Amino acid sequence: MPDHRPPLNKIPEPRTGPSIEKTVPPETPRQRLDRYLADSGLSFTRSRIQTLIRSGAVRVNDDVVLKTGWTIEPGDRITAFAPNETPTEMQPEDIPLDIRFEDEFLLVVNKPPGMVVHPACGHRSATLVNALLYHSDRLSHANEAARPGIVHRLDMDTSGLLVVAKRDDIHAALSAQLAERVMTRRYDAVVWGIPRFPEGRIEAPIGRHPTHRQRMAVVDTGHRKHAITYYRVMETFVCCTLLSLKLETGRTHQIRVHLAHIGHPVFGDPVYEGRTRAINRLSPVLRRQMETVLDSLPRQALHASTLAFVHPATGERIEVHAPPPDDMMQTIRRLREN
Secondary structure, X not given: OOOXXXXXEOOOOOOOOOEEEEEOOOXXXXXXXXXXXXXXXXXXXXXXXXXXXXXXXXXXXXXXXXXXXXEEOOOOEEEEEOOOOOHXXXXXXXXXXXXEEEOOOXXXXXXXXXOOOOOEOOEOOOOHHHHHXXXXXXXXXXXXXXXXXXXXXXXXOOEEEEEEEOOHXXXXXXXXXXXXXXXXXXXXXXXXXXXXXXEEEEEOOEEEXXXXXXXXXXXXXXXXXXXXXXXXXXXXOOOEEEEEEEEOOOOXXXXXXXXXXXXXXXXXOOOOOOOHHHHOOOOHHHHHHHHHHHHOXXXXXXXXXXXXXXXXXXXXXXXXXXXXXXXXXXXXXXXXXX
């Protein structure tokens, strides 16, 4: 049977930066290369991935592919070379940090809401990485060039605890704890509505939204990842609930997607139905009351409150706590008053 796929291009291997390697799983259907990479968790938009492909920065089975529509198949080995960050994107900046634990091997920082974790398109400065570079002259480089020290991430408008590695071996050990689910991550969240049960387990696969590619969603087909979230009711209000949540897996936007999936989106979340759509479901009287509370919080009410792990160097169990920041605490107080 003839092969109708477009020809490969034999050109020198690009040396643009750190490589990202993926092998297409056996159950993956044949699909476009750019779509597969966009769905596979890379921190690039689909248009950025298409640019990388056209520039010769992506190889399939050791051959450079320049066509974004190249069809990938199960077993294909894909290597993408991410561009190096320029020095101006990685400058140390004197930004105050709320350090909750630190030694010569690692630190735990309480990230404020509104701060991006690492430089990316549209956020070249004032990131957590810029602040960390000023704070410490020693950070791991086991991750991509733009993410020194970063073991895991939080969304820009999610506040809370992150562990940062200062050495590559510490970084690898902490990453292994994440993968093996040894690291404990707990969150506080205000959600719309009152869950039927005081505690529960949400198990639903997460992948890229089929039409809104910048969003994630619970999906039954295509490239998706197993995801589990546990929740427990801490306090109930008139039409909202304060939850404590624990991640068993750590998918992109996992808590936000899972809570929206069960009909309890995070209060204030503009992406996953936690603002306009949620408040429009209320009665006129209740809507007027809640609009005032909602307007006072310009982000999702989600905070990473507890981080626990085994210290890779000492074997000690480290557990760090941080209460929600003032904006979220003010929202909780207003909900109590209502």
